[in-house]
Amino acid sequence: MAEAAANFGGSTQRRGWLNKRLMDHLDALEAQSVYILREAFNKLDPLGLLWSLGKDSNVMVWLCRKAFFGRVPFPALFCDTGKKFPEMYAFRDRYAAEWGLNLNQEPCPPVEEMDPTLPPAARSSARKTYALKNLVQRLKLKAVIAGIRRDEDATRAKERYFSPRGENAEWDVREQPPELWDQFKTEFAPGTHIRVHPLLHWTELDVWRYIRREKIPVVELYFAKGGKRYRSLGDQDITHPMTSNASNLDEIIAELEATRTPERAGRAMDHEAEDSFERLRVAGYM
Amino acid sequence: MAEPTSPLRVALAGHVDHGKSTLVGRLVHDTGSLPEGKLEAIRASSAKRGMPFEWAFLLDAFQAERDQGITIDTTQVWLKTKKRGYTLVDAPGHKEFLRNMVTGAAAADGALLVVDAKEGVREQSRRHAFLLGLLGLTQIVVAVNKMDLVGYDRARFTEVAHAIEAYLGSLGIAPKAVIPVSGREGDNIVGRSEAMVWYRGPTLVETIDGFQPLPSPVDQPLRFPIQDVYKFDERRIIAGRIESGRLKVGDTLAFAPGGRKARIASIEAWPENAKPSEAEAGRSIGVTLDDQIFVERGQIGHHEGSAPAETNSLRVRIVWLGREPLLRGKRYKLKLATAEHQVEVQTIERVIDTADLASRSAEAVVAGDIAEIVLRTRATLAVDDSKVLPRTGRFVLVDAYDVAGGGTVALDSHARVRREGIKSTNIKREEGRVALAERWQANGHKSGILWLTGLSGAGKSTLAVELEQHLFRKGWHVTVLDGDNIRHGLSADLGFSPEDRTENIRRIGEVAALFARAGMIVITAFISPYREDRDGARKIAPELFHEIHVKADLATCEQRDPKGHYKKARAGLIPEFTGISAPYEAPASPELVVDTAANSLEACLGQLTAYVERTLGS
Numbered sequence: 001m002a003e004a005a006a007n008f009g010g011s012t013q014r015r016g017w018l019n020k021r022l023m024d025h026l027d028a029l030e031a032q033s034v035y036i037l038r039e040a041f042n043k044l045d046p047l048g049l050l051w052s053l054g055k056d057s058n059v060m061v062w063l064c065r066k067a068f069f070g071r072v073p074f075p076a077l078f079c080d081t082g083k084k085f086p087e088m089y090a091f092r093d094r095y096a097a098e099w100g101l102n103l104n105q106e107p108c109p110p111v112e113e114m115d116p117t118l119p120p121a122a123r124s125s126a127r128k129t130y131a132l133k134n135l136v137q138r139l140k141l142k143a144v145i146a147g148i149r150r151d152e153d154a155t156r157a158k159e160r161y162f163s164p165r166g167e168n169a170e171w172d173v174r175e176q177p178p179e180l181w182d183q184f185k186t187e188f189a190p191g192t193h194i195r196v197h198p199l200l201h202w203t204e205l206d207v208w209r210y211i212r213r214e215k216i217p218v219v220e221l222y223f224a225k226g227g228k229r230y231r232s233l234g235d236q237d238i239t240h241p242m243t244s245n246a247s248n249l250d251e252i253i254a255e256l257e258a259t260r261t262p263e264r265a266g267r268a269m270d271h272e273a274e275d276s277f278e279r280l281r282v283a284g285y286m
Numbered sequence: 287m288a289e290p291t292s293p294l295r296v297a298l299a300g301h302v303d304h305g306k307s308t309l310v311g312r313l314v315h316d317t318g319s320l321p322e323g324k325l326e327a328i329r330a331s332s333a334k335r336g337m338p339f340e341w342a343f344l345l346d347a348f349q350a351e352r353d354q355g356i357t358i359d360t361t362q363v364w365l366k367t368k369k370r371g372y373t374l375v376d377a378p379g380h381k382e383f384l385r386n387m388v389t390g391a392a393a394a395d396g397a398l399l400v401v402d403a404k405e406g407v408r409e410q411s412r413r414h415a416f417l418l419g420l421l422g423l424t425q426i427v428v429a430v431n432k433m434d435l436v437g438y439d440r441a442r443f444t445e446v447a448h449a450i451e452a453y454l455g456s457l458g459i460a461p462k463a464v465i466p467v468s469g470r471e472g473d474n475i476v477g478r479s480e481a482m483v484w485y486r487g488p489t490l491v492e493t494i495d496g497f498q499p500l501p502s503p504v505d506q507p508l509r510f511p512i513q514d515v516y517k518f519d520e521r522r523i524i525a526g527r528i529e530s531g532r533l534k535v536g537d538t539l540a541f542a543p544g545g546r547k548a549r550i551a552s553i554e555a556w557p558e559n560a561k562p563s564e565a566e567a568g569r570s571i572g573v574t575l576d577d578q579i580f581v582e583r584g585q586i587g588h589h590e591g592s593a594p595a596e597t598n599s600l601r602v603r604i605v606w607l608g609r610e611p612l613l614r615g616k617r618y619k620l621k622l623a624t625a626e627h628q629v630e631v632q633t634i635e636r637v638i639d640t641a642d643l644a645s646r647s648a649e650a651v652v653a654g655d656i657a658e659i660v661l662r663t664r665a666t667l668a669v670d671d672s673k674v675l676p677r678t679g680r681f682v683l684v685d686a687y688d689v690a691g692g693g694t695v696a697l698d699s700h701a702r703v704r705r706e707g708i709k710s711t712n713i714k715r716e717e718g719r720v721a722l723a724e725r726w727q728a729n730g731h732k733s734g735i736l737w738l739t740g741l742s743g744a745g746k747s748t749l750a751v752e753l754e755q756h757l758f759r760k761g762w763h764v765t766v767l768d769g770d771n772i773r774h775g776l777s778a779d780l781g782f783s784p785e786d787r788t789e790n791i792r793r794i795g796e797v798a799a800l801f802a803r804a805g806m807i808v809i810t811a812f813i814s815p816y817r818e819d820r821d822g823a824r825k826i827a828p829e830l831f832h833e834i835h836v837k838a839d840l841a842t843c844e845q846r847d848p849k850g851h852y853k854k855a856r857a858g859l860i861p862e863f864t865g866i867s868a869p870y871e872a873p874a875s876p877e878l879v880v881d882t883a884a885n886s887l888e889a890c891l892g893q894l895t896a897y898v899e900r901t902l903g904s
Contacts, residue, residue, distance in 0.1 A: 022502065023568050025292045034570035035527050042514045042583065069572060070556040071518055150362050157361045178385035178607050178689050180392035183621050183682040185689060260322040
């Protein structure tokens with residue numbers, strides 16, 4: 001982790017609030033996410049936070065600590081596919097302890113039990129949906145916080161901050177609730193489960209700029225080694241690195257400012273069929 | 287390196303099939319904002335369905351959207367011009383997807399309204415334009431689209447442009463530009479159109495580049511709605527987002543409704559070394575107070591002297607999105623900032639036809655309707671006029687489990703609403719199984735309302751307290767409602783304007799009637815200067831009501847002046863003081879007149895007790 005830590009000494013110093021009159025873009029994103037997290041904590045009990053070890057979910061942990069003054073006052077949830085990179089497991093062990101997370105883990109069921117009509121990579125990804133459902137049942141969770149963003153994928157672009165799901169976590173895209181003026185859906189029929197998406201309005205660049213400003217630790221696989229780096233982290237067998245020489249935060253940000261390649265280009269399950277990711281998500285994937 | 291500014295949010299609106307999605311696709315493509323591989327994916331999706339290249343597939347993420355060629359839900363796409371970044375929020379034009387349009391447009395800085403050159407201004411063009419206005423969006427550009435289908439005809443453009451400008455004008459909106467475009471061909475979107483050299487105005491991109499981000503309301507009065515109160519450790523942190531204005535450590539905050547006050551001891555933050563000493567609109571913060579006053583979620587922190595209004599009735603303009611119609615007399619949950627209130631629809635004043643802005647009266651408001659209604663809340667609500675402080679002047683209504691409508695508050699006329707009184711027709715008084723006569727028999731006396739009215743200083747309170755003690759010692763069930771205990775609690779939200787006095791008396795009348803129907807004798811001691819108000823109180827329980835005029839002339843009362851009020855009123859320190867600067871309307875035919883100027887206290891009390899024992903004794 002020493003190499004990764006060296007990257008956090010980034011070029012931009014955190015400016016104190018004291019001398020700053022107006023909020024900047026990252027302040028605005030942070031304030032909106034904190035507001036959403038506090039709404040979820042006030043209205044949805046018990047609540048859990050999905051922690052996938054990726055950059056977005058680390059930002060989410062950070063925002064929780066901002067919202068709740070250093071704490072994450074609900075369990076962190078980790079769906080273990082057993083196929084994550086060793087660096088990710090090491091990261092989990094270190095920061096679960098350092099951040100004081102109440103970590104709840106659940107092994108994913110074998111791929112043979114998944115919908116056989118799904119393309120192979122999507123079928124592999126569907127395992128996580130089942131582990132999450134088990135966690136939700138085991139901890140009797142009313143709602144789960146997930147770090148998805150609108151700019152990741154066209155179906156995620158249509159999400160709400162507070163997104164109701166049916167008893168089997170299914171997403172009814174035709175009946176999404178209106179969401180205006182930060183008044184979220186907080187009244188539910190029995191059996192409804194809620195996904196809360198506090199990072200929905202962030203972009204990939206926003207996430208990296210915030211990581212740089214706040215010096216948030218991330219898995220070192222994001223930084224280039226030997227001309228390759230991971231832009232998005234999933235299971236080893238269905239996630240591919242991209243060609244890149246970006247070996248620190250400034251270089252990653254510069255790279256993303258110039259690129260037109262979508263973030264999830266290296267995630268096989270998104271590209272097998274026109275609707276494979278939609279099918280995953282409608283069935284309860286994040 | 288400079289941190290980027292927030293992207294400007296532009297909502298798209300317009301009638302179904304007027305080509306919004308195509309226009310957006312073209313806009314994203316021509317500005318070079320399309321992600322790699324997307325063009326090929328759209329081409330493949332189009333070919334698969336045997337269609338020519340379909341730009342709308344950029345926005346249509348769901349299989350059903352691609353298959354049916356319609357946009358089901360709002361979506362967002364990102365766009366970069368030379369000037370800045372944009373988030374385009376596409377809102378479907380179908381009537382049944384209005385809630386998505388509202389969802390998309392509610393957070394936008396500006397809007398792009400698309401009108402088909404061939405079809406002209408249609409129902410949804412008008413409805414969407416009206417909603418943009420209701421949502422407070424006034425930065426609007428109109429694209430008259432599909433100019434290629436009308437042969438780039440200038441006369442046709444002028445005709446459509448005039449129609450939409452006239453409609454927007456009637457809403458008080460002046461569009462930033464009305465531009466003839468072709469989404470399919472790309473005319474006047476990024477590049478100028480060679481087919482329409484007669485058009486000399488700005489292109490679409492030039493126009494949205496001229497939009498301004500919504501100004502942050504930092505210089506407005508402070509509104510800090512409490513979102514939660516945390517006690518994770520020894521600190522008691524009041525958490526919330528500043529909706530307008532600013533605050534700093536040491537400021538005195540008052541919390542509405544209720545008015546409890548305390549000073550800000552600290553602004554808490556994590557990491558701990560980043561604790562600020564001040565904060566402004568937009569920030570989600572947490573403060574500690576120097577005094578552990580009871581405050582809770584929903585109350586709004588503000589500075590003294592610039593409080594939000596506190597009221598029980600609201601005149602509002604709403605857009606209804608619910609599956610079930612909004613009905614008069616029905617109860618809903620109102621959510622405004624972090625507050626939640628049970629409200630009843632008191633009246634549906636009018637439903638607005640967005641086609642011609644005509645009004646019609648209605649018993650119900652159905653999905654898609656825009657209406658003006660009056661809501662009555664049980665508890666006092668802290669609220670602002672949406673035109674002044676939009677963030678604390680707008681709300682949603684929840685029907686059962688669903689957000690079913692949104693609206694904005696117009697405060698200027700709320701006093702008038704109160705005067706109109708309660709009009710609920712669906713409330714049936716619960717009779718219970720214990721008859722009043724049985725209560726009287728059990729208590730050994732009848733019950734009733736002894737309504738003492740008269741000038742300040744006439745002796746109402748003194749007589750009320752003496753009479754209560756006398757009757758209580760006899761073993762009678764009796765209580766007093768007087769000005770102070772009512773004004774501190776039940777009517778804490780009311781002042782002394784004629785409207786507020788009327789409402790105060792109405793409430794006292796209701797409470798008194800409840801006591802009397804429960805078998806008690808209730809003595810009220812209020813100036814209650816207006817005949818109409820006292821008659822209103824009598825109407826609540828006429829068979830139990832006894833109007834007693836505690837009579838003394840103004841000179842006598844002013845000489846007594848037990849609380850020093852007359853002196854202050856003469857000095858102009860108390861506005862609208864009865865007898866000095868506000869009228870007292872003496873009862874025309876009271877049940878009893880007690881003249882305290884002519885008789886001693888003992889004599890008056892004797893007269894009163896004799897009357898009570900005669901009329902209420904068994």
